[in-house]
Amino acid sequence: MKAVAAVLLLASGVAQAHYILQSLVVGGRPTADWQYVRKTANFQSNGPVTDVGSRAMTCYQLSPGSEGAQTINVTAGETVGYTAKSSITHPGPMSFWMAKAPAGQRAADMTGEGAVWFKIYQDKPTVAGNGLVWPAQGKSVINVQIPKCIPSGDYLLRAEHIGLHSASSVGGAQLYISCAQLSVSGGSGSVPSQLYSIPGAYKATDPGLVVNIYYPVPTNYRAPGPAPLTC
Template sequence: MKTLTTLLALVSAVQAHYTFPAFVADGAATGKWQYVRKTTNFQSNGPVTDVSSSQIRCYQLAAGSEGAQTMSVAAGSTVGFTADASVSHPGTLQFYMAKVPAGQTAADWDGDGAVWFKIFSQGPNIAAGGLTWPSQGAKQVTAKIPQCLAPGDYLLRVEHIALHSASAPGGAQFYISCAQLTVTGSGTKTFSGVSFPGAYSATDPGIMLNIYYPVPTSYTAPGPAVVTC
């Protein structure tokens, strides 16, 4: 009976977690891991909890792109990821991009350095009765590529920070994937960025907090501000 109880608990834990396995462009999902680098949690669904780990960047199963292809998308288009099975925890949804350096491609670059800029950030709706999170329960999460972005190869990073157990350092759960893109268009703008790891501290106020009691009256997402054109 104890073994069965333990097994059921493990199954429940896995079901409560999630991955972002498929790229979404113009509302249509591609195949799983077709344009998204396969993540370490592709079977376990478990999160990253150490913000100082290299896994906080793209949560990759192995070095390299794991055979992922590169999708061509236009600047200004809406892109995203499927959530498998859904975003089951409350928390912050953010998207980052990083421009691939000259001489490299989205398929072979590791995303190292202060290169990641934020294109989307979604926190909670705050009320006296508690916080509600627009991304919770979502089957897909999306963001818009800046219209002014210069053409080239990029990595697109989705990050959902689950905050249901975040009242102590290491309690926040990060669910992450990176897709490989070639951005087209007539944009001319490039952006400076932050590095992963390096951008976050375990005690950042948007990472370590009790979201239930006392009910927060404000929320500041970790990382830089969203870039603007």
């Protein structure tokens, strides 16, 4: 009973510690909030998306369009930091996705609708005797490498962290999402042939979204969605 009570207390405490994903670090320099990231609907509340079938899953935008965000130049193979304010406090997986602008469009024109997305990064926890250890938890900047094997052009870079502290039932997972606008140079190759729609890449009943991470401690974990691109 004491173990169950401790789990409930921990879950209720972390449930208040929400966050936003609001800026980038490029070339070692932090950018201003919402300068290159589209402003999200939780910019004041810090609240998450819980319906994986909702349109909020795409970029969690406050309003349609670019939201006044600019597009920043990066090089294929460069590491970009994505900032969380104040930090990623919840346990759970971090992923990054990209979508290339169609011919004749810019990143600022993109809606992110349709099968245009591919995953470029997915972390996974270390399984320990007393729980799962998540690479992103506690961090205020999460780094991701822009793949070398994608063509040059404009892209949306979508950051997604899934809080699993209340995910023991359907709809309990909390998703923190935003999209930045990039112009990638120095790329090569082509976009992956298998692309995904967001929403559409996840089902509410996916095992990676419905899991009790506290008791009994899982012996493995697989994040929802496809494997990331490998160059």
